[in-house]
Amino acid sequence: MSAGTGPDNLPWWATGVLLPVINVVLALIVSAIVILAIGEDPLGAMWTMVQGALGTSEGLGYTLYYATSLIFTALAVAVAFHGGLFNIGGEGQAYLGGLGVGLVCLAVGDMPWYLVLPLSVLGGAAFGALWGAIPGYLQAYRGSHVVITTIMFNFIASSLMVYLMVNVLIRPGQMSPESAQFDKATFLPLVQDMAAAIGIQMNPSPLNFSLFLALAACVLVWAFIWHTRWGFALRTVGANENAARYAGIDPKKVIIIAMALSGALAGLLGVNEIHGVQHRLLLNFPAGMGFTGIAVALMGRNHPAGIVPAAILFGMLYQGGTELIFDYPSISRELVVVIQGVVILFAGALEHMFRPALVRLFTPKPAGV
Amino acid sequence: MMDSYFWLLSLLDSMLRLATPLLLAALAGFFSERAGVVDIGLEGKMLMAAFAAAATAAATGSAGLGLLAAIGASLLLALLHGFACITHRGNQVVSGVALNITAMGLTAVLGNAWFEMGGRTPNLPATARFGELTLPLAETLRGIPVLGSFYSEVVSGHNILVYLALALVPLTAWVAYRTRFGLRLRAVGENPAAVDTAGISVPALRYQAVLIAGLLCGLAGAYLSTAQGAGFQTNMTAGKGYLALAALILGKWKPVPTLLACLLFAAADALQTRLQGVVMPGLGEVPVQLIEALPYLLTVLLLAGFMGKAIPPKASGRPYVKER
Numbered sequence: 069m070s071a072g073t074g075p076d077n078l079p080w081w082a083t084g085v086l087l088p089v090i091n092v093v094l095a096l097i098v099s100a101i102v103i104l105a106i107g108e109d110p111l112g113a114m115w116t117m118v119q120g121a122l123g124t125s126e127g128l129g130y131t132l133y134y135a136t137s138l139i140f141t142a143l144a145v146a147v148a149f150h151g152g153l154f155n156i157g158g159e160g161q162a163y164l165g166g167l168g169v170g171l172v173c174l175a176v177g178d179m180p181w182y183l184v185l186p187l188s189v190l191g192g193a194a195f196g197a198l199w200g201a202i203p204g205y206l207q208a209y210r211g212s213h214v215v216i217t218t219i220m221f222n223f224i225a226s227s228l229m230v231y232l233m234v235n236v237l238i239r240p241g242q243m244s245p246e247s248a249q250f251d252k253a254t255f256l257p258l259v260q261d262m263a264a265a266i267g268i269q270m271n272p273s274p275l276n277f278s279l280f281l282a283l284a285a286c287v288l289v290w291a292f293i294w295h296t297r298w299g300f301a302l303r304t305v306g307a308n309e310n311a312a313r314y315a316g317i318d319p320k321k322v323i324i325i326a327m328a329l330s331g332a333l334a335g336l337l338g339v340n341e342i343h344g345v346q347h348r349l350l351l352n353f354p355a356g357m358g359f360t361g362i363a364v365a366l367m368g369r370n371h372p373a374g375i376v377p378a379a380i381l382f383g384m385l386y387q388g389g390t391e392l393i394f395d396y397p398s399i400s401r402e403l404v405v406v407i408q409g410v411v412i413l414f415a416g417a418l419e420h421m422f423r424p425a426l427v428r429l430f431t432p433k434p435a436g437v
Numbered sequence: 438m439m440d441s442y443f444w445l446l447s448l449l450d451s452m453l454r455l456a457t458p459l460l461l462a463a464l465a466g467f468f469s470e471r472a473g474v475v476d477i478g479l480e481g482k483m484l485m486a487a488f489a490a491a492a493t494a495a496a497t498g499s500a501g502l503g504l505l506a507a508i509g510a511s512l513l514l515a516l517l518h519g520f521a522c523i524t525h526r527g528n529q530v531v532s533g534v535a536l537n538i539t540a541m542g543l544t545a546v547l548g549n550a551w552f553e554m555g556g557r558t559p560n561l562p563a564t565a566r567f568g569e570l571t572l573p574l575a576e577t578l579r580g581i582p583v584l585g586s587f588y589s590e591v592v593s594g595h596n597i598l599v600y601l602a603l604a605l606v607p608l609t610a611w612v613a614y615r616t617r618f619g620l621r622l623r624a625v626g627e628n629p630a631a632v633d634t635a636g637i638s639v640p641a642l643r644y645q646a647v648l649i650a651g652l653l654c655g656l657a658g659a660y661l662s663t664a665q666g667a668g669f670q671t672n673m674t675a676g677k678g679y680l681a682l683a684a685l686i687l688g689k690w691k692p693v694p695t696l697l698a699c700l701l702f703a704a705a706d707a708l709q710t711r712l713q714g715v716v717m718p719g720l721g722e723v724p725v726q727l728i729e730a731l732p733y734l735l736t737v738l739l740l741a742g743f744m745g746k747a748i749p750p751k752a753s754g755r756p757y758v759k760e761r
Contacts, residue, residue, distance in 0.1 A: 102543070106546070106547070106550040154528070154531070156477075156534065206741045210743075211742065213749070215530050219679055220679075220683065220733040220734075220737050221733075227726040227727070227729045231724055359534070362531075363538075399546070400556065402542045402549070402671075403546050405538060405539075405542025405545070406542035406546060407542075408538055409536070409537070409538035409541070409543075410535070412535035412538060413517075416527070416535060417525075417528060417531045417532035419527060421527075
């Protein structure tokens with residue numbers, strides 16, 4: 069599933085650009101049908117969404133804020149995918165990662181944010197990595213399938229977090245299960261304040277420094293997968309475990325590392341949500357972003373260069389969806405979830421339907437037939 | 438003494454109610470997975486069915502029509518799963534995830550648009566639901582200590598779908614282990630090439646299995662919204678499809694052990710609501726979250742081989758490619 073020229077000799081832009089565009093257009097057509105079934109105007113609704121997502125600096129800020137979280141969870145899916153693993157546990161890993169981030173931020177007191185950030189990144193990555201590495205270990209050494217285990221771990225993470233928030237981390241004298249607020253000094257700077265410092269006026273949005281962290285993660289993941297020895301081992305195991313073994317690669321170790329790395333990336337969602345925006349620990353902050361990461365990764369062909377635009381597109385859908393309800397009250401924001409599901413169907417499950425059709429289109433017909 | 442006996446009876450009673458949707462979905466998973474098609478999409482099919490049942494029952498006032506709509510909706514998703522995984526040899530897990538997410542979005546969007554109640558459907562009157570059946574002699578036998586009250590409290594007084602689900606366990610076992618169809622079904626999940634060599638169509642068998650799974654998920658969904666509940670709520674399956682999958686694994690892909698796993702999970706669920714805030718002597722307050730997470734922990738432990746070994750059907754998850 070990697071980008072580039074496949075065995076069927078499709079040019080890179082056909083797999084990397086044309087195929088995803090076809091997937092999105094089909095997904096949009098399906099959602100247009102849903103909107104028509106509700107009795108609303110699909111083109112008007114989509115225009116409202118685009119305007120809501122990109123038309124104002126506030127909308128743009130929200131779009132990129134959602135995209136930041138999605139880049140992390142999609143990179144998580146992509147790293148595992150290159151190792152031949154399907155990590156559905158991004159949601160739980162992000163949840164635990166947020167716990168790690170929160171514990172760091174609660175512990176550091178009034179340390180300035182630029183000193184806290186490396187620690188909170190470490191905390192989020194470590195907790196996420198642990199929650200990914202256990203299913204990885206169980207697959208590598210105990211033979212349980214990572215798909216099932218990560219699903220189970222999502223539920224276990226959710227129960228664990230409820231227990232911790234209700235019984236341990238809750239701020240005393242408070243009814244709702246939320247921790248104390250972090251010290252103001254630790255807050256990550258908002259992009260609107262950074263822009264104001266160089267004279268650009270932006271309306272308030274939760275977009276924060278994490279965006280740059282997400283972009284840096286893209287570069288690091290790209291370098292890791294395609295330009296390191298470990299990345300090569302990862303892709304070899306993903307392509308053919310037996311061949312990897314004969315080449316002297318230990319697939320068990322690779323599987324655990326891949327799942328740990330995948331979990332660490334998902335855990336960084338916590339930096340954006342907890343360290344960047346909420347400034348306290350609370351329940352359910354991953355809000356399905358771990359699952360949306362699957363759609364983003366599939367659409368971005370598991371390549372950082374594809375994941376960034378795909379994450380921005382889904383960020384637009386999220387932000388546009390919230391704007392939609394003001395003009396079209398009968399369309400709820402769950403329309404984004406439908407689009408997400410349909411994208412996974414077209415870009416993932418029905419991959420083998422579209423690709424051969426493209427191959428036929430690009431293969432010159434033999435002469436004389 | 439009598440008090441704790443009645444406490445136990447009411448626990449068993451709610452255990453049966455809670456086990457039914459799990460059991461129906463787990464049996465659905467049984468047919469699909471034994472035929473070699475992994476079904477992560479139990480959750481989505483149930484959810485879609487629950488919505489279709491509640492919406493239809495609300496519109497027509499008939500639980501029966503609701504059930505038909507539920508089965509229809511679930512079958513459509515099952516067909517889509519088959520189309521992606523069998524016809525186009527797509528990744529079965531990815532397809533299942535796609536179905537779950539699509540169902541979650543679609544039910545919320547349509548429910549919100551059609552009923553304007555924030556994704557809920559109107560409360561169904563008793564006539565549009567599956568009512569409780571009083572089994573013969575339940576009232577007469579009530580007076581008899583122990584057995585009589587067991588019969589009238591636990592065995593009697595459920596809706597038809599509960600009894601149907603329980604009856605489906607021996608039926609499933611019989612179909613799977615005593616019929617030609619069952620033999621072929623299991624064979625196609627273990628060694629599809631052998632089935633193909635015998636001149637039997639692998640895709641046709643797998644489609645049948647996937648459609649049976651759709652039918653059973655339809656029953657499970659209708660149970661949630663028109664028997665146990667009185668209407669649809671957003672995401673009302675709340676992970677029951679995954680729990681059913683866990684029960685199937687814990688039951689090692691066999692009907693009767695799967696039933697026991699469903700009963701165990703349902704008992705944990707029933708206990709959890711009853712133990713909220715209860716202080717156990719010597720243990721302190723029982724963390725309900727631990728009981729909540731127990732089914733998943735058990736499944737992980739079993740799959741990891743720390744308590745017995747669960748071996749999935751050999752060909753499950755692998756699309757069949759006929760050799761040329």
